[in-house]
Amino acid sequence: xxxxxxxxxxxxxxxxxxxxxxxxxxxxxxxxxxxxxxxxxxxxxxxxxxxxxxxxxxxxxxxxxxxxxxxxxxxxxxxxxxxxxxxxxxxxxxxxxxxxxxxxxxxxxxxxxx
Amino acid sequence: xxxxxxxxxxxxxxxxxxxxxxxxxxxxxxxxxxxxxxxxxxxxxxxxxxxxxxxxxxxxxxxxxxxxxxxxxxxxxxxxxxxxxxxxxxxxxxxxxxxxxxxxxxxxxxxx
Numbered sequence: 459x460x461x462x463x464x465x466x467x468x469x470x471x472x473x474x475x476x477x478x479x480x481x482x483x484x485x486x487x488x489x490x491x492x493x494x495x496x497x498x499x500x501x502x503x504x505x506x507x508x509x510x511x512x513x514x515x516x517x518x519x520x521x522x523x524x525x526x527x528x529x530x531x532x533x534x535x536x537x538x539x540x541x542x543x544x545x546x547x548x549x550x551x552x553x554x555x556x557x558x559x560x561x562x563x564x565x566x567x568x569x570x571x572x
Numbered sequence: 573x574x575x576x577x578x579x580x581x582x583x584x585x586x587x588x589x590x591x592x593x594x595x596x597x598x599x600x601x602x603x604x605x606x607x608x609x610x611x612x613x614x615x616x617x618x619x620x621x622x623x624x625x626x627x628x629x630x631x632x633x634x635x636x637x638x639x640x641x642x643x644x645x646x647x648x649x650x651x652x653x654x655x656x657x658x659x660x661x662x663x664x665x666x667x668x669x670x671x672x673x674x675x676x677x678x679x680x681x682x683x684x
Contacts (some may be wrong), residue, residue: 563615
């Protein structure tokens with residue numbers, strides 16, 4: 459199957475700082491990518507849909523000014539958590555659709571805000 | 573919108589036994605139903621999927637069945653092994669590029 463990478467895999471930051479997470483489709487192009495957040499022992503919660511060349515679409519309750527998404531190319535989407543606080547600590551996962559609607563997920567990024 | 577329910581939330585089986593996880597969905601327009609395995613600290617990995625024009629699909633020890641009329645689909649794992657222990661998520665999707673609606677997950681433990 460297709461491969462989606464995420465970087466970094468783990469990040470620890472101080473409260474008030476911003477953190478950028480990259481999501482790359484390695485061997486295919488993706489005009490759409492999805493960003494999820496997952497709390498321990500819970501399901502994946504869709505945060506936003508990243509669209510190449512246009513604005514991201516955010517799910518209800520997700521602050522777009524706090525979670526900035528940029529889909530700069532057909533293989534790269536970035537999620538920036540601005541002014542991070544401890545409650546933003548979570549596991550962030552991206553995905554990209556393959557040719558037949560299957561979703562390929564990245565390995566996830568563990569964010570810890572101190 | 574679509575609502576996907578998944579049962580059970582936890583499942584323990586003896587090594588070698590079978591495991592069955594069930595999901596129901598609400599939107600009859602959904603036509604793609606994947607199953608994901610997620611190990612601790614990792615992203616979900618697609619293990620099998622089925623589309624609405626098929627009733628059953630099998631890949632070695634893993635099979636998925638779909639009942640469109642009843643709007644439910646199930647994951648069957650036979651001859652379970654300890655390495656099958658993980659959290660399994662079902663999902664439903666309506667069309668290409670559209671978001672997936674995930675079930676709440678099943679934590680499977682295979683006891684050696």
